[in-house]
Amino acid sequence: MSNLDRSPAAAPADAPHAGFTPVAACWVCGGTALAPVHTALFELSEYARQDPELARYTGATVRIVRCAACGFGQPEALPALPDFFGRMYDQRWSAAWMETEFTSGYKDLIFGTVLRRLEARLPGRRTLLDLGAHVGRLMKVAAGRGWAAEGVELNPSTAAHAARATGLPVHRMDARELSSSGRRWAAVTLIDVLEHIPQPVEALEAARTVLEPGGWIAVKVPHGRVQLRKEMLRARLRPGYRATVADNLVHVNHFGVRSLTLALERAGFTDVHVEIAAPEVVPAPGARRGLSNAVRLATWRLGRLLPRGVESPLSLHLQAYARNP
Structure with a gap:
């Protein structure tokens, strides 16, 4: 998984990350009874040169929740940065x-x-x-x-x-x-x-x-x-x-x-x-x-x-x- 090369606009080093968008329902069954089971940490400092906007999520956390109806686990919110996952998977392997x-x-x-x-x-x-x-x-x-x-x-x-x-x-x-x-x-x-x-x-x-x-x-x-x-x-x-x-x-x-x-x-x-x-x-x-x-x-x-x-x-x-x- 990847995306096309991107060159994000420069921003101050201490600028905040783009925030999160809540996920209200289970992606599999649509259930809304979601209980937290774990906390995920972001560590994206390796992208500091390649994608500073992505790297700013370093240190942020989001809870992983589990659906009471079907048992599926997912984050309670997703990064609001456009194409977050495509940018994270823009790996440049040798x-x-x-x-x-x-x-x-x-x-x-x-x-x-x-x-x-x-x-x-x-x-x-x-x-x-x-x-x-x-x-x-x-x-x-x-x-x-x-x-x-x-x-x-x-x-x-x-x-x-x-x-x-x-x-x-x-x-x-x-x-x-x-x-x-x-x-x-x-x-x-x-x-x-x-x-x-x-x-x-x-x-x-x-x-x-x-x-x-x-x-x-x-x-x-x-x-x-x-x-x-x-x-x-x-x-x-x-x-x-x-x-x-x-x-x-x-x-x-x-x-x-x-x-x-x-x-x-x-x-x-x-x-x-x-x-x-x-x-x-x-x-x-x-x-x-x-x-x-x-x-x-x-x-x-x-x-x-x-x-x-x-x-x-x-x-x-x-x-x-x-x-x-």
């Missing part, structure tokens, strides 16, 4: 970093699991559009399994890398713009994307516009309540550690099984299935990394064996599949 991100394969277990599930649901239909394609790794893995894969990526640097590294089409436009071309795909993937986008039902509705009738979407997100508990436990065990799961509103949406299911249904999808998502496995040397990978894999496998494992503390991420009628 070529070396993008190449490492592409070749490391740390999400290959996730990608392989998702593709197998989609293949079981779509026998003989192998067109795929990856929304939020990043550096193109999922596209590469999909192509290796026989998919005709394409991507959507708004960040110009990562979009260029994905196209160059895979040799596959990468579209620098959002799903609704792309749908106006009339093209449709059998499968659409949103892997580690939806948690970053305010108004997630609208984002899912946009994704549905590029799906064929009978096509399937795969959505992976962090399990909001479990991630927050994990971070708060870590903070208690490690003096000086701060639970940062919501800071800067990088994770603006905090889903549970119920709210993710409801979001997909409200967007017009049917046959929703939610399971524990496969973990990231970092292929790096060293006993510590090996132990970390082993714990992640064991947690995932054990959670899948439990009758309601997807609702348990072992379910750190959620993987959903849903059909476009």
Whole structure:
């Protein structure tokens, strides 16, 4: 996710930030009984040169609230700065970093699991559009399994890398713009994307516009309540550690099984299935990394064996599949 380069007008260094706009109702179900569960901190000083207006939010806080009706978590207010999220995600990564991100394969277990599930649901239909394609790794893995894969990526640097590294089409436009071309795909993937986008039902509705009738979407997100508990436990065990799961509103949406299911249904999808998502496995040397990978894999496998494992503390991420009628 990114936006076009911007050059904000200079302003005094001690000028206040642009403020916040309250969010009155749950983005998923419309409920208004919202209880605070956490406080998110803004630390954007790294943008001081690139975007001083954005950097002025450093030190501000906003509460994360949870909906009593569906369990969805979201901020009680959003930064009023125009295109706040686009400006925050205007990351300017180095070529070396993008190449490492592409070749490391740390999400290959996730990608392989998702593709197998989609293949079981779509026998003989192998067109795929990856929304939020990043550096193109999922596209590469999909192509290796026989998919005709394409991507959507708004960040110009990562979009260029994905196209160059895979040799596959990468579209620098959002799903609704792309749908106006009339093209449709059998499968659409949103892997580690939806948690970053305010108004997630609208984002899912946009994704549905590029799906064929009978096509399937795969959505992976962090399990909001479990991630927050994990971070708060870590903070208690490690003096000086701060639970940062919501800071800067990088994770603006905090889903549970119920709210993710409801979001997909409200967007017009049917046959929703939610399971524990496969973990990231970092292929790096060293006993510590090996132990970390082993714990992640064991947690995932054990959670899948439990009758309601997807609702348990072992379910750190959620993987959903849903059909476009």
